[in-house]
Amino acid sequence: MAALLAARAFLEIRYLAGDARRVSEDRSPEDDLERIRFLADVCHNMPGIAQPRPWRPSRRGAPGSSVQQAMAKRPMGWAWHTAGPEKRAWMLRHIENAGLQWTPPPPLPARRKGPSPMTxxxxxxxxxxxxxxxxxxxxxxxxxxxxxxxxxxxxxxxxxxxxxxxxxxxxxxxxxxxxxxxxxxxxxxxxxxxxxxxxxxxxxxxxxxxxxxxxxxxxxxxxxxxxxxxxxxxxxxxxxxxxxxxxxxxxxxxxxxxxxxxxxxxxxxxxxxxxxxxxxxxxxxxxxxxxxx
Structure with missing residues (x-):
């Protein structure tokens, strides 16, 4: 899923940056730059989500937080829940156009008060x-x-x-x-x-x-x-x-x-x-x- 979205974003960015775009479309360079920023913001984490590295704690032996555990289960969680309505609509449109079915990840858990029980x-x-x-x-x-x-x-x-x-x-x-x-x-x-x-x-x-x-x-x-x-x-x-x-x-x-x-x-x-x-x-x-x- 993340690889698909990253590929679609790169294609659109390449189109927006092309010379043919400048000749054929009645939009300003500022509009195109704003759109490129939008696409980059949506997908800058997608390559890492598509090929995730095994999660390792920053401290040996330390447990992952509830948010880290949720992200390990649904790597798209952060990208989805930090995206606004326009970015989510862009993701869903490309997923639907690709003929895929996808359920958005559940909300990320709030950071709990107090410590976790010891193992x-x-x-x-x-x-x-x-x-x-x-x-x-x-x-x-x-x-x-x-x-x-x-x-x-x-x-x-x-x-x-x-x-x-x-x-x-x-x-x-x-x-x-x-x-x-x-x-x-x-x-x-x-x-x-x-x-x-x-x-x-x-x-x-x-x-x-x-x-x-x-x-x-x-x-x-x-x-x-x-x-x-x-x-x-x-x-x-x-x-x-x-x-x-x-x-x-x-x-x-x-x-x-x-x-x-x-x-x-x-x-x-x-x-x-x-x-x-x-x-x-x-x-x-x-x-x-x-x-x-």
Whole structure:
């Protein structure tokens, strides 16, 4: 299906870009460019859908989210549900013209609140104290001082986000928005858990990555626990106090890995009710919710 739609889009783009089109049709070049943009936007993901690679998690041993699992079952799900009425009509017209029958994929699931239940394997790992963070193939493990989950207060979490922004490490944007919306009285958690493409030693715009991508498990002002990402220098992380029992650390790492809602999604849902009287945050002067890193 995806291959068919991509082929139809390429044919139309080739026609729109041809010289014969300029002579025979009474449409401006701007109209043609807009149509080409439309077709490219509809089908830019189609080649990957037509020949999908086997799905691999960005972190070894981490489960796929509910959206990723749905996409594995119906690869056209994202392309269909992010398309507007005009794009969907274009897809259906070409599918019908090809004499094919196709049922559009069901809606993508909403990202669930809270973590997924642990599997038996994960529960066994907790009992044995087996650390869940493992290196990608061909890379060394993180050092022992990274195999720790640390409990931090709101000031410490905000300081880490501020340091990441000040040093331009590339991950972590919080500022006044984050400070205003964290539950100031709750404990938050932080653990080095780099994705394969952020593993230390991988190339980046600043040379090799020399920081740790950390997952933060944050309690927001309404009580919901969400995830976040922040880049932390190894020496900064090592200097943070470690106070939690080992089994609790391992359990919380699994908890953080399976928490699908992040600060961006929480902030998007909270935006309508965000008010200086409620949160102490003034959007006009301090910016928007942090992006989904």
């Amino acid at each position: 038996l394997r994960q529960r066994a790992g907790v009992l044995l104290g087996r650390w869940p963070v493992r290196p990608p193939a061909g890379h060394l493990s993180l050092p022992p001082e990274a195999h720790v989950l640390k409990a931090l207060d709101s000031d410490a979490i905000c300081a880490l986000y501020e340091e990441a922004g000040r040093l331009r490490l590339g991950l972590g944007k919080g500022g006044p928005w984050l400070r205003a919306h964290l539950d100031a009285d709750s404990v938050h958690y932080l653990v080095p858990d780099p994705a394969s493409y952020y593993w230390p030693g991988m190339p980046s715009t600043r040379g090799e990555i020399d920081w740790w991508q950390c997952t933060a498990l944050l309690r927001m002002c309404d009580g919901e626990q969400v995830s976040g990402m922040v880049a932390v220098l190894p020496e900064t992380f090592a200097a943070l106090p470690s106070t939690l029992p080992r089994r609790k650390q391992v359990r919380l790492v699994h908890h953080a890995r399976t928490t699908e809602r992040d600060t961006y999604l929480w902030g998007r849902d909270h935006k309508a009710e965000c008010d200086p009287q409620l949160c102490g945050f003034v959007p006009e002067t301090t910016g928007d919710p942090p992006p989904d890193d």
